[in-house]
Amino acid sequence: MALIVQKYGGTSVGTIDRIRNVAKRILELSQEGNQVVAVVSAMSGVTDKLIGMAKEFSETPSERELDVLMATGEQQSIALLSMALHELGAKAMSITGAQAGITTFGSHTRGRISNIDPTLMNKYLAEGNILICAGFQGITEEGMIHTLGRGGSDLSAIAIAAALNADVCQILTDVDGVYTCDPRVVKDAVKLNDISYDEMLEMASNGSKVMQSRSVEFAKKFGVVFEVRNSMNNNPGTIVHEELPAMESVAIRGISIERNQARVTLTGIPDQIGYTAEILGALADAEINLDMILANTAHDGQARQSFTMHANDLGRAQAALKPVAAKLGENVKIETEAGLAKLSLVGIGMRSHSGVGATAFKALADAKIKTGMISTSEIKIAVIVDESDIDEAAKVVHKAFNLHEINEIEDSSI
Amino acid sequence: MALIVQKYGGTSVGTIDRIRNVAKRILELSQEGNQVVAVVSAMSGVTDKLIGMAKEFSETPSERELDVLMATGEQQSIALLSMALHELGAKAMSITGAQAGITTFGSHTRGRISNIDPTLMNKYLAEGNILICAGFQGITEEGMIHTLGRGGSDLSAIAIAAALNADVCQILTDVDGVYTCDPRVVKDAVKLNDISYDEMLEMASNGSKVMQSRSVEFAKKFGVVFEVRNSMNNNPGTIVHEELPAMESVAIRGISIERNQARVTLTGIPDQIGYTAEILGALADAEINLDMILANTAHDGQARQSFTMHANDLGRAQAALKPVAAKLGENVKIETEAGLAKLSLVGIGMRSHSGVGATAFKALADAKIKTGMISTSEIKIAVIVDESDIDEAAKVVHKAFNLHEINEIEDSSI
Numbered sequence: 001m002a003l004i005v006q007k008y009g010g011t012s013v014g015t016i017d018r019i020r021n022v023a024k025r026i027l028e029l030s031q032e033g034n035q036v037v038a039v040v041s042a043m044s045g046v047t048d049k050l051i052g053m054a055k056e057f058s059e060t061p062s063e064r065e066l067d068v069l070m071a072t073g074e075q076q077s078i079a080l081l082s083m084a085l086h087e088l089g090a091k092a093m094s095i096t097g098a099q100a101g102i103t104t105f106g107s108h109t110r111g112r113i114s115n116i117d118p119t120l121m122n123k124y125l126a127e128g129n130i131l132i133c134a135g136f137q138g139i140t141e142e143g144m145i146h147t148l149g150r151g152g153s154d155l156s157a158i159a160i161a162a163a164l165n166a167d168v169c170q171i172l173t174d175v176d177g178v179y180t181c182d183p184r185v186v187k188d189a190v191k192l193n194d195i196s197y198d199e200m201l202e203m204a205s206n207g208s209k210v211m212q213s214r215s216v217e218f219a220k221k222f223g224v225v226f227e228v229r230n231s232m233n234n235n236p237g238t239i240v241h242e243e244l245p246a247m248e249s250v251a252i253r254g255i256s257i258e259r260n261q262a263r264v265t266l267t268g269i270p271d272q273i274g275y276t277a278e279i280l281g282a283l284a285d286a287e288i289n290l291d292m293i294l295a296n297t298a299h300d301g302q303a304r305q306s307f308t309m310h311a312n313d314l315g316r317a318q319a320a321l322k323p324v325a326a327k328l329g330e331n332v333k334i335e336t337e338a339g340l341a342k343l344s345l346v347g348i349g350m351r352s353h354s355g356v357g358a359t360a361f362k363a364l365a366d367a368k369i370k371t372g373m374i375s376t377s378e379i380k381i382a383v384i385v386d387e388s389d390i391d392e393a394a395k396v397v398h399k400a401f402n403l404h405e406i407n408e409i410e411d412s413s414i
Numbered sequence: 415m416a417l418i419v420q421k422y423g424g425t426s427v428g429t430i431d432r433i434r435n436v437a438k439r440i441l442e443l444s445q446e447g448n449q450v451v452a453v454v455s456a457m458s459g460v461t462d463k464l465i466g467m468a469k470e471f472s473e474t475p476s477e478r479e480l481d482v483l484m485a486t487g488e489q490q491s492i493a494l495l496s497m498a499l500h501e502l503g504a505k506a507m508s509i510t511g512a513q514a515g516i517t518t519f520g521s522h523t524r525g526r527i528s529n530i531d532p533t534l535m536n537k538y539l540a541e542g543n544i545l546i547c548a549g550f551q552g553i554t555e556e557g558m559i560h561t562l563g564r565g566g567s568d569l570s571a572i573a574i575a576a577a578l579n580a581d582v583c584q585i586l587t588d589v590d591g592v593y594t595c596d597p598r599v600v601k602d603a604v605k606l607n608d609i610s611y612d613e614m615l616e617m618a619s620n621g622s623k624v625m626q627s628r629s630v631e632f633a634k635k636f637g638v639v640f641e642v643r644n645s646m647n648n649n650p651g652t653i654v655h656e657e658l659p660a661m662e663s664v665a666i667r668g669i670s671i672e673r674n675q676a677r678v679t680l681t682g683i684p685d686q687i688g689y690t691a692e693i694l695g696a697l698a699d700a701e702i703n704l705d706m707i708l709a710n711t712a713h714d715g716q717a718r719q720s721f722t723m724h725a726n727d728l729g730r731a732q733a734a735l736k737p738v739a740a741k742l743g744e745n746v747k748i749e750t751e752a753g754l755a756k757l758s759l760v761g762i763g764m765r766s767h768s769g770v771g772a773t774a775f776k777a778l779a780d781a782k783i784k785t786g787m788i789s790t791s792e793i794k795i796a797v798i799v800d801e802s803d804i805d806e807a808a809k810v811v812h813k814a815f816n817l818h819e820i821n822e823i824e825d826s827s828i
Contacts, residue, residue, distance in 0.1 A: 016470045050490070056430045057497040065500075068508050069493035072486035076464070079483035083471040086479075094482050098512075099557055120557070143513055143534070 002167040003035045003125070007135060007157035010044035011174055012231040013077050019043075022231065023084035026130060030090060035125050037164065039135040039157040040081055042073025063108035067137075067147045070109075071097070074134035074153075082132045092130040095121065097137035097146075100160065104138035104146040111138055111146035113155065113218075116163035125164075133160060151212025158215050162222040169224055171211065172231035177238030178203065178210055180403040181255040185391050188404040192253060193236075196243035202346040202380045203256050216240065243348050246410050251356045252347035252401050255394055259387055261291070261340040262314040263373065264321065265306040268331035275328055279305060279321065286320035288313045291342070292375045292382065302331070306373060308384060311338045340372070341390035344382040345397060357381055363400035369393050416581040417449045417539070421549060421571035424458035425588055426645040427491050433457075436645065437498035440544060444504060449539050451578065453549040453571040454495055456487025477522035481551075481561045484523075485511070488548035488567075496546045506544040509535065511551035511560075514574065518552035518560040525552055525560035527569065527632075530577035539578075547574060565626025572629055576636040583638055585625065586645035591652030592617065592624055594817040595669040599805050602818040606667060607650075610657035616760040616794045617670050630654065657762050660824050665770045666761035666815050669808055673801055675705070675754040676728040677787065678735065679720040682745035692738055693719060700734035702727045705756070706789045706796070716745070720787060722798060725752045754786065755804035758796040759811060771795055777814035783807050 006026070013019050022038070029036050050069050054061040078094035085092035101117030124131055135153025138146050148155055154171055161169035178200065181189040195203070197220035204213045210228055219226055219240065229237025247253065269275055276295065283290060292308040309317060318336055325332040350356050360381060364371055369392060372384035385393050402409065420440070427433050436452070443450050464483050468475040492508035499506035515531030538545055549567025552560050562569055568585055575583035592614065595603040609617070611634035618627045624642055633640055633654065643651025661667065683689055690709065697704060706722040723731060732750055739746040764770050774795060778785055783806060786798035799807050816823065 016467065020471075053430065053490075053494060054497055057434075057494070057501045061497045062500050065493040065496045065508055068496075068510070069490055072489045075486045075489070076467075076483055079479040080467060080471070082479045082482075083468055083475045086476050087471045094479055096482070096559070145510070 001033050001035060003037070003164060004029055004168045004170065005037045005039065005157055005161040005164065005166045006170045006172055007039040007153055008041065008172050008231055009153065009174070010041040010047070012172060013040055013081060014044035016080075019077070019081050019084045020087075023081060023088055023090070025231070027085060027088050027090050030130050037121065037125070037131040037133055037160060037166070038081065039133045039153055039160060040074060040077045041135050041153040042070075043077050046073040046076065064144065067108045067111075067145050070147050071134070071137045071145045074136050078132045078134045085130055085132070090130055091128055092132055093124050094132045094134070095124070096134045097156065098139035100133050101163075102138035102156065102159065104140055104148070109147055110149040111140075111152075113138060113148070113159045116159055118160075118163045121160070121164060151215050154211050154215040155218055158219045158222075158224050158226060161226065162224045169226035170237070171226055171228045173210065173228060174230065174232070175210060175228075176230045176233070176235050177228050178240075178254070180253065180406055181394050181398050182257055185257060185394050186255075186398045189398065190404055190407060192238050193407055193410075194239040194241060194244075194247070195253065196247055196348050197240060198243065198379055199247075199253055199346050199348055200240050202344065202377070203254050248349040248352050250347065250401070250406060250409055251349045251353035251359075252345045252403070253349065253406060254346045255398055255403070256344045256346065257390055257394055258342040258344070259390060260311045261308050261342050261384065261387070262311040262336065262338040263306055263308050263340060263384065264314070264317050265304060265335040266321065266325060266328075267302075267304045267333045267335065268329065269303040269305065270329045270331075271301050271303050275303070276305065278328070279324055282320045282324045283307070283317060286316050288317050288320070292373050292384070294373050294375070308340070308342070308373060311340075314338055339387045340384050341387040342382055342384055343390060343393050343397065344380055345401075346380050348379050350379050350381070359400050360397050363396045364393055367392055367396045369396070415447050415449060417451070417578060418443055418582045418584065419451045419453065419571055419575040419578065419580045420584045420586055421453040421567055422455065422586050422645055423567065423588070424455040424461070426586060427454055427495060428458035430494075433491070433495050433498045434501075437495060437502055437504075439645070441499060441502050441504050444544050451535065451539070451545040451547055451574060451580070452495065453547045453567055453574060454488060454491045455549050455567040456484075457491050460487040460490070478558065481522045481525075481559050484561050485548070485551045485559045488550050492546045492548045499544060499546070504544055505542055506546055507538050508546045508548070509538070510548045511570065512553035514547050515577075516552035516570065516573070518554055518562070523561055524563040525554075525566075527552060527562070527573050530573055532574075532577045535574070535578060565629050568625050568629035569632055572633045572636075572638050572640060575640065576638045583640035584651070585640055585642045587624065587642060588644065588646070589624060589642075590644045590647070590649050591642050592654075592668070594667065594820055595808050595812050596671055599671060599808050600669075600812045603812065604818055604821060606652050607821055607824075608653040608655060608658075608661070609667065610661055610762050611654060612657065612793055613661075613667055613760050613762055614654050616758065616791070617668050662763040662766050664761065664815070664820060664823055665763045665767035665773075666759045666817070667763065667820060668760045669812055669817070670758045670760065671804055671808055672756040672758070673804060674725045675722050675756050675798065675801070676725040676750065676752040677720055677722050677754055677798065678728070678731050679718060679749040680735065680739060681716070681718045681747045681749065682743065683717040683719065684743045684745075685715050685717050689717070689742055690719065692742070693735065696734045696738045697721070697731060700730050702731050702734065706787050706798070708787050708789070722754070722756070722787060725754075728752055753801045754798050755801040756796055756798055757804060757807050757811065758794055759815075760794050762793050764793050764795070773814050774811050777810040778807055781806055781810045783810070
């Protein structure tokens with residue numbers, strides 16, 4: 001008998017009929033002899049509707065009260081899904097985040113999990129119940145309702161799997177798993193059988209929005225192996241776990257695409273100590289999330305720095321930098337460019353394979369694609385290209401690394 | 415500085431604009447220097463909508479899960495009302511039944527309050543908050559969500575007033591208070607300035623549906639004085655408290671009307687020991703709530719018994735009695751009559767005034783109204799009439815006791 005934790009998102013429980021389908025899936029697992037804990041989001045649309053009501057009172061309603069309001073969405077879906085299971089003759093029980101023993105800390109609407117006391121969950125499981133647990137929520141030490149922010153239900157599921165020492169944790173979503181690249185862009189992109197936490201993190205933070213980074217980080221920290229799979233079919237998904245030797249047999253395992261990027265460059269900066277702090281401070285005060293940061297060493301006593309960010313932030317960034325530029329010196333100029341995109345090549349094999357950059361940039365050059373800023377980590381190479389070139393860039397790089405054959409290559413290397 | 419507990423029903427918070435109005439009322443009280451705890455129901459329609467969704471899965475959904483589902487209605491209104499108060503610049507905080515320390519016991523969907531631990535409420539009040547508390551809900555010892563059934567929000571308010579030792583408890587509703595009779599029937603019915611718990615109980619259990627009996631019983635048990643008043647205006651309402659000597663200066667203080675009554679009579683019952691238990695047992699098994707029960711002593715070895723009930727139950731009652739009648743003897747006959755109504759005269763003064771029945775029945779006779787079964791308690795006389803006569807019956811009795819002048823009479827008698 002295995003203990004399986006599953007997470008179903010808002011789309012999967014978005015209508016009465018879909019709730020019935022999810023109930024059937026859960027019952028099947030249970031009838032195969034497994035203990036099942038299903039972590040559920042609010043029915044799709046419900047959270048937005050509640051936020052809409054809150055906005056009738058204020059554009060920035062109290063976050064404490066938003067938590068109280070939004071937590072009702074999940075509470076409704078767990079009750080309804082339990083009822084759907086009862087309708088099928090199953091023994092099922094709903095539990096809220098508080099009842100599941102999920103203690104949280106941090107700001108309202110962006111809670112973080114500090115602890116899970118699984119006593120009550122274990123009791124109900126031992127009594128033969130299927131447990132339907134509200135995702136996205138917990139309770140503070142003081143007993144206040146707390147929601148976990150974006151991707152919170154994934155986080156709940158992974159944390160519950162850790163607390164219950166579950167055998168399997170499945171994140172059920174609307175895609176079949178993690179692909180070598182977005183299949184809408186690269187037609188022969190393939191689903192990866194597995195991926196390491198670190199690769200998943202690089203993919204997640206680079207535009208492959210299957211999951212939020214923090215859930216993956218949490219899973220990595222507590223060693224929770226989980227599978228991303230489709231709630232609408234029974235195909236095997238992608239298993240996310242610690243890296244295995246076989247994963248290093250190929251240099252790169254995934255390509256992610258991030259559109260709507262923009263760049264700001266400051267030129268002619270007099271080379272004095274402390275100007276970087278001044279520039280980054282001004283951008284932080286304006287709450288701009290920078291992606292790449294590139295600083296050249298000064299020559300002729302002048303330095304230049306470039307930053308990339310979401311294009312939506314470009315105007316604010318330019319405004320925030322204007323006084324800084326004036327202060328730094330009369331030759332300081334602000335250049336901006338929008339209409340960019342970022343291509344990221346991700347793979348733990350990069351650490352042991354040489355020539356990855358050479359292969360990638362040769363493919364891009366052969367396709368006459370102009371490349372801009374580059375940044376690298378141990379397992380990632382990211383490059384800025386014109387947004388109009390990004391699809392072609394993804395295709396040629398995907399082909400250059402034979403990613404459409406990745407599962408076969410890895411199988412043969414074990 | 416007074417501590418005021420107010421209860422607002424679903425209609426009072428039924429729309430965004432109405433929530434704003436309630437917020438204004440609460441803020442005014444607060445600005446007058448009072449501490450305010452507002453106990454709130456779900457927005458009108460929300461509970462029915464949730465129950466409708468539950469019924470998609472089952473005609474008899476799990477009551478435990480119904481509680482989880484329904485409790486979200488109040489949780490939404492407390493968050494929204496708190497936000498409305500913030501919009502007005504007030505310091506307000508929502509609390510659920512669990513956070514308010516309301517511990518419950520008994521069946522799901524029909525919970526009863528066992529205890530209230532006001533620690534957290536007192537803390538938040540001491541910090542200068544207006545508290546917005548979810549009515550209708552509490553939490554079991556085990557931490558399960560529990561709703562309190564019909565009239566549950568009134569009960570929450572009265573219990574909280576008791577736990578906080580509040581100076582004032584107001585039940586805000588859609589009528590101005592408790593009237594001598596339904597003003598839609600008796601045009602010159604007047605609002606009572608005050609009423610005793612026992613009178614309110616008799617009125618409540620006899621068709622004056624301002625409040626459920628159990629909230630009044632709870633208030634009586636814990637000596638909570640409360641006022642029933644209108645949430646849409648600032649008129650003084652009716653204060654409900656222990657009886658005062660002045661209340662006995664008149665014989666009756668209210669008339670209530672209950673329509674849709676029916677009667678079943680069994681005749682020709684052989685006078686053996688135990689037949690009443692058999693008859694009542696059969697009706698109880700069929701879950702029929704009997705109102706009046708009338709048993710004649712037997713003569714010629716034959717007895718007769720009559721029962722009144724809601725007309726909706728008549729068919730089931732007749733079916734349930736059929737086998738009993740056959741078993742009791744071949745001469746036993748079942749007679750039924752629908753189209754009846756009950757008129758109840760209520761007043762603690764009845765205990766010290768004689769001739770109340772005489773006055774009432776003379777008024778009914780003068781109006782040529784035929785009367786049927788009669789039942790009495792220490793402070794009530796109830797009589798069955800044809801439903802077509804009930805309005806006229808109420809009018810003539812109201813007039814016979816000069817109830818339109820009751821407040822003046824009582825004032826002059828103090």
